Amino acid sequence: MKHLVSILDLNNKDVNKIFSIAKHFEEVLERRVKKVPALIGKTLALLFIEPSTRTKTSFELAARRLSCDTISLSVSTSSLKKGETLEDTARTLSSMKVDCAVVRHPHEGAAKKLASLNLFPVINGGDGKGEHPTQALLDAYTALKKLKSLNGKKVSIIGDVLHSRVARSGIELWHRLGAKVTLVGPPTLLPRHLPEYVDVSYRLDEVMKNSDILYFLRIQRERLGGECLAGIEDYRDLYALTKDRLKNLRRDVVIMHPGPVNRGIELDPEVIYDERSIIEEQVFEGLSIRMAVLTLLLSEKGGFHEIPA
Numbered sequence: 665m666k667h668l669v670s671i672l673d674l675n676n677k678d679v680n681k682i683f684s685i686a687k688h689f690e691e692v693l694e695r696r697v698k699k700v701p702a703l704i705g706k707t708l709a710l711l712f713i714e715p716s717t718r719t720k721t722s723f724e725l726a727a728r729r730l731s732c733d734t735i736s737l738s739v740s741t742s743s744l745k746k747g748e749t750l751e752d753t754a755r756t757l758s759s760m761k762v763d764c765a766v767v768r769h770p771h772e773g774a775a776k777k778l779a780s781l782n783l784f785p786v787i788n789g790g791d792g793k794g795e796h797p798t799q800a801l802l803d804a805y806t807a808l809k810k811l812k813s814l815n816g817k818k819v820s821i822i823g824d825v826l827h828s829r830v831a832r833s834g835i836e837l838w839h840r841l842g843a844k845v846t847l848v849g850p851p852t853l854l855p856r857h858l859p860e861y862v863d864v865s866y867r868l869d870e871v872m873k874n875s876d877i878l879y880f881l882r883i884q885r886e887r888l889g890g891e892c893l894a895g896i897e898d899y900r901d902l903y904a905l906t907k908d909r910l911k912n913l914r915r916d917v918v919i920m921h922p923g924p925v926n927r928g929i930e931l932d933p934e935v936i937y938d939e940r941s942i943i944e945e946q947v948f949e950g951l952s953i954r955m956a957v958l959t960l961l962l963s964e965k966g967g968f969h970e971i972p973a
C-alpha cells in the first residue's frame with residue numbers, strides 16, 4: 665500500500681506520471697460532462713481537523729469528477745469532539761470499507777502516523793508545519809505549464825517559510841525540477857537549518873529583478889504565537905507585493921500564492937488579479953493534480969511505483 669505523506673514519497677518518475685495524468689484530466693474538466701468513471705465504487709474520506717477551503721473542496725470535487733464517493737468528517741460533528749482519537753476514527757472508517765483518506769491536521773506527523781496503520785492509502789492534506797505534497801505538485805505543475813521548463817528558473821519563496829508546510833514540500837520539488845530556490849523573509853520567519861542548495865535573502869527588493877517566479881506565502885497567524893513578527897506594517901513594507909512594487913516588476917515574472925491571501929499583508933488586492941498572477945490557475949490545476957493522485961493511489965494496481973509508464 666502506498667501513501668502520499670511527504671513529497672519524498674515520490675520519485676521523479678512518479679512526479680512525471682502525475683503531471684501527465686493531470687494533463688489528461690484537464691481536458692476532462694473542460695468537457696460538458698466533467699466526469700469519468702475511473703474510481704466508481706471507491707470511497708474517499710476527508711478528515712479535516714483544521715480549516716480549509718481550497719484543499720478540501722479540491723479533493724472532494726476531484727473525487728467526484730472520478731465518480732468516487734466522498735464522506736467528510738470534521739471535529740465539530742464527529743466523535744473526535746467526544747475525545748475519540750484520530751486512529752480510532754480511522755479504524756472505524758476502515759471497518760466501513762473506506763478506500764482512502766485525506767488528512768489535514770494541526771500537528772506535524774499526524775498523516776504519517778495514520779499512514780503507518782496501513783488501513784488505507786493516506787494523503788497528507790497538510791499537517792501543521794510539516795508538509796503539503798499535493799500543493800507542491802499543483803504549484804510546480806502550474807508554473808511548468810506557464811514557463812514550459814523550470815530548469816534554471818529562479819524561484820523566490822517569500823514570507824513565513826518557518827511555519828509553512830507548503831514551503832517545506834515545495835522547496836524540495838522546485839529544486840528537483842531544476843529551479844534555483846531563494847527564501848526571502850525576516851530572519852525570525854526563516855528556518856535555521858536549510859539544504860545547501862537554497863539561498864537566503866532578507867529583502868524582497870533585492871531578489872525581485874532576478875526572480876522568474878515570486879511565490880508568496882501566507883503569514884501563519886495561527887502558528888505564530890505573537891512573538892515572531894515585530895509588526896505587520898514593517899512586514900508589509902519589506903515583504904509585501906504592494907501596488908507600488910508592482911510598477912517596478914518585470915513584465916514576464918510569475919506571481920504565485922497558495923491561498924488564502926491575507927490581503928494587504930502579503931499581497932495588495934490589485935496583485936491577485938494582475939496579468940502576471942497565476943493564482944487562479946493554481947486553484948484550477950489543484951483539481952487535475954488531485955484527480956491524478958487519487959487515480960494512482962486508488963487504481964487496482966495501487967501505489968505510484970507499481971504502475972507501468
Ligand code: NCD
Pocket residue numbers: 718719790796799829830881882883884922923924
Ligand atoms: C495552505 C495550507 O493550508 O497549508 N493553503 C492551501 O492548502 N491552499 C497555505 C496556507 O494556509 O497558508
